[in-house]
Amino acid sequence: MVDVAILGYGTVGSGVVEVLTKNEESINKKAGKKIKIKYVLDLKDFPGSPIEDVLTKDYDTIINDPDVKVIAEVMGGVEPAYTFVKKALLNNKSVVTSNKELVARHGAELLKIARQRDINFLFEASVGGGIPIIRPLNQSLTADEIYEITGILNGTTNFILSKMADEGLDFNTVLKEAQDKGYAERNPEADVEGFDACRKIAILSSLAFGMHVDFEDIYTEGITKVSDLDMAYAKKLGYDIKLLATSKKKNDKVYAMVAPTMIGGEHPLSNVNGVFNAIFVKGNVIGDVMFYGKGAGKLPTASAVVADMVDAVKHIKRNIVSFWSTKKMELMDINEVLSRYFIRVTPQSRKEAHDTIGTIFGDVDYVKIDEAKEEMAFVTPEGTEGALKDQVEQLKAHKDMIDVISVIRIEK
Numbered sequence: 001m002v003d004v005a006i007l008g009y010g011t012v013g014s015g016v017v018e019v020l021t022k023n024e025e026s027i028n029k030k031a032g033k034k035i036k037i038k039y040v041l042d043l044k045d046f047p048g049s050p051i052e053d054v055l056t057k058d059y060d061t062i063i064n065d066p067d068v069k070v071i072a073e074v075m076g077g078v079e080p081a082y083t084f085v086k087k088a089l090l091n092n093k094s095v096v097t098s099n100k101e102l103v104a105r106h107g108a109e110l111l112k113i114a115r116q117r118d119i120n121f122l123f124e125a126s127v128g129g130g131i132p133i134i135r136p137l138n139q140s141l142t143a144d145e146i147y148e149i150t151g152i153l154n155g156t157t158n159f160i161l162s163k164m165a166d167e168g169l170d171f172n173t174v175l176k177e178a179q180d181k182g183y184a185e186r187n188p189e190a191d192v193e194g195f196d197a198c199r200k201i202a203i204l205s206s207l208a209f210g211m212h213v214d215f216e217d218i219y220t221e222g223i224t225k226v227s228d229l230d231m232a233y234a235k236k237l238g239y240d241i242k243l244l245a246t247s248k249k250k251n252d253k254v255y256a257m258v259a260p261t262m263i264g265g266e267h268p269l270s271n272v273n274g275v276f277n278a279i280f281v282k283g284n285v286i287g288d289v290m291f292y293g294k295g296a297g298k299l300p301t302a303s304a305v306v307a308d309m310v311d312a313v314k315h316i317k318r319n320i321v322s323f324w325s326t327k328k329m330e331l332m333d334i335n336e337v338l339s340r341y342f343i344r345v346t347p348q349s350r351k352e353a354h355d356t357i358g359t360i361f362g363d364v365d366y367v368k369i370d371e372a373k374e375e376m377a378f379v380t381p382e383g384t385e386g387a388l389k390d391q392v393e394q395l396k397a398h399k400d401m402i403d404v405i406s407v408i409r410i411e412k
């Protein structure tokens, strides 16, 4: 038998207890030992809940119990999660976590401590919820040199964008629904401003490229400026708008970014809707592979946490190696990356604006929708991010323009 503890009894923590209870028999068989929940740590009381008898508010009780071999951290936030997790590892207890904030910031260090002590720090649930992606990168794709990872990595924003596009619902109504379903972060700004997807692509890039990719170096835009009219234009152009997180290796340099992006029906991520996430990986030997499933929510996320607990139980006193050095990777300047932009403007006069747009961008393709007769909208030719940004600034400052309403990238 192995005693385990769970830190946090919220959406994911209660899911972990539910999964361990529901599938107890098969989980124990797969782990090779009976997994017993000895403690659940939370700040609140849960009278009448299944964990009443094992609930504690004192972390020291857990850390000082030599029988506890595996701890699942599902509280969220950097502190006190970091202090608790580090203490656990230093006390030779393996840790599994769903906390991407913690992993993106301290993953390399915590993996190193686990490696030095022959225990494990596992974090499958931190990216793509229940979708296996960390383990494939660490174990199944080790024969490959990875040169691209592109994903829809945030369930909340994909849920919002899908509902806005398909049902015409407004942003705040759908965000509220995502919160009610337990998909959103405690502070949903992390979802809608792209920070969560940014941390996740930083984790995947660090594992794929073996060096520490600092999430703070990644260019990040969220979905708060995407409107129903942008969606209507996208539809007219034959595109969907998705929050893509991408990292690509070009000539030995890596660039990474998170941004709402128009993608066509032929793109492998175009049919990923609702709370589903998907991660598309290109390797130099395997070619293209894609991972798909529910990226958020109580049970899908708990599925990954529990699978990590089983792995940790199967590998007591044996480290499963992860290739993520503490050495920081310098990312390529995204201004060098090629893009095409979709741009909407309110012109002073259409005729003059037409000439101005041509002078600044060259040959653009105009697009019109009935709902926005006063505007002009167009797709630019391909250019570097740096050049396109300069051109947008020129447009904004030009006397023929009242306003530049939207700028959205189009995936090549």
Ligand SMILES: NC(=O)C1=CN([C@@H]2O[C@H](COP(=O)(O)OP(=O)(O)OC[C@H]3O[C@@H](n4cnc5c(N)ncnc54)[C@H](OP(=O)(O)O)[C@@H]3O)[C@@H](O)[C@H]2O)C=CC1
Pocket (backbone or CB within 6 Å): 007, 008, 009, 010, 011, 012, 013, 041, 042, 043, 044, 074, 075, 076, 077, 080, 098, 099, 100, 101, 125, 126, 129, 182, 183, 184, 185, 186, 295, 296, 297, 298, 301
């Ligand atoms: N929800 C999801 O779909 C997914 C979540 N995650 C990640 O999993 C983690 C947990 O998320 P989720 O379950 O949704 O969050 P919740 O807020 O629902 O749950 C967190 C729980 O931990 C408790 N807690 C917070 N701080 C402490 C502390 N210092 N000591 C003891 N208990 C504490 C909270 O108590 P209180 O409420 O009183 O503060 C709460 O009960 C986060 O890192 C999140 O990003 C990852 C993938 C998917």
Ligand SMILES: N[C@@H](CC=O)C(=O)O
Pocket (backbone or CB within 6 Å): 126, 128, 129, 153, 154, 155, 156, 157, 183, 184, 185, 191, 196, 295, 296, 297
């Ligand atoms: N808030 C996150 C939860 C999972 O990581 C999301 O919506 O994807």
Ligand code: NA
Pocket (backbone or CB within 6 Å): 124, 125, 126, 127, 128, 129, 130, 131, 132, 133, 134, 304
């Ligand atoms: Na996962």
